[in-house]
Amino acid sequence: MKDPDLPFSAAPEVRDRCLCLHLQRAARVVARRFDDSLRPHGLTNGQFSVLMSLNRPEGPRIGELVPLLGMDRTTLIAALKPLRRRGLVEAALDPEDSRARRLRLTKAGRDVLARALPAWRATQDAIDAELGGADGVRETLARIG
Helix, strand or coil: CCECCECCCHHHHHHHHCHHHHHHHHHHHHHHHHHHHHHHHCCCHHHHHHHHHCCCCCCCEHHHHHHHHCCCHHHHHHHHHHHHHCCCEEEEEECCEEEEEEEEECHHHHHHHHHHHHHHHHHHHHHHHHHCCHHHHHHHHHHHC
16 A cells, blocks of 8 residues: 555665665664774674773773763673673772772783784774765764764
8 A cells, every 4th residue: 555655666765865774774884894804813892892991001980981872881891891701801889989880801801802902903904995085084083973
């Protein structure tokens, strides 16, 4: 049955014009490529990003990671659980606020991240080369969010 408020022509219009759809599809393709390259190191691209966000002199609080990783607090806590169980991340009391905890990489976490970094770099370089003007893409994405 034909609906005048929802013409069939809307489907190809959305398919061809929807920026959200194209970004989601591209993000899934890129994420799969990173997942494939990081799998031999026992990591997903999301886990690699979380671990790399902890690679700093002073461990951050969870709240500091939320905007950096673009995750909500609940999702980040769920992502940290398997990393903590594997002994890659630990939480310690914040010396400035005993109610808060700071996260940091363990030696095992630093080791796995160091082993995975060349695979990440190779994948990143390949994608950059395919995109040509990857810096422009990154700048545009940074403006969006």
